[in-house]
Amino acid sequence: MTNSPLPRLDRLNALRNPEVADAIVFLHKFMASEQNLTGEASMKTSGKSLQDSMPRDEIYKALTLVLDESEYQNLGICAENHSEGLLALQQYLAAFGEEVQPTCADPGKPLYIKYNGKTQGCYSEPYDGVHRGVIISCQSSYDDGVNETFGHFPLDLFAP
Numbered sequence: 001m002t003n004s005p006l007p008r009l010d011r012l013n014a015l016r017n018p019e020v021a022d023a024i025v026f027l028h029k030f031m032a033s034e035q036n037l038t039g040e041a042s043m044k045t046s047g048k049s050l051q052d053s054m055p056r057d058e059i060y061k062a063l064t065l066v067l068d069e070s071e072y073q074n075l076g077i078c079a080e081n082h083s084e085g086l087l088a089l090q091q092y093l094a095a096f097g098e099e100v101q102p103t104c105a106d107p108g109k110p111l112y113i114k115y116n117g118k119t120q121g122c123y124s125e126p127y128d129g130v131h132r133g134v135i136i137s138c139q140s141s142y143d144d145g146v147n148e149t150f151g152h153f154p155l156d157l158f159a160p
Helices: 009-013 018-038 056-068 082-095
Strands: 072-079 111-116 121-126 133-139 149-153
Touching: 018 056, 018 149, 056 133, 056 149, 072 082, 082 111, 082 121, 082 133
Parallel strands: none
Antiparallel strands: 072 111, 072 133, 111 121, 133 149
16 A cells, blocks of 8 residues: 555545545645655745745635535644734634634643634644644535545635
């Protein structure tokens, strides 16, 4: 068995919408390209920008297709500080059409923020790791929905 970054074909064939299957493949290619740029799954500055790998509008379009096939999403954000993490969370939620403004405690150092899209709850905790970015975990109770995790995406992916 190979360690391919692409999802299994039988899983993609189970999806109702072939456009969504294409979007999932695209997002997996993006994640693989980001790992190649940084040498690991970290979104710390690597000397190359997101524009060097894939345009933001293509990533947004692919994410939108995928999110529409899941019931809700959980987001995990690894950030250097509280304001950077909350800003990223708010920008992602706004890009996804959510009108909530979650808040969480500030641990006063690099942190991990977990946002639950079902409950709209949010918490944070100190994070000593080197990764920075956003992980999106799609949740669906349907076999032909999307139950998959994508990321790390840049903290500023949806910055104006």
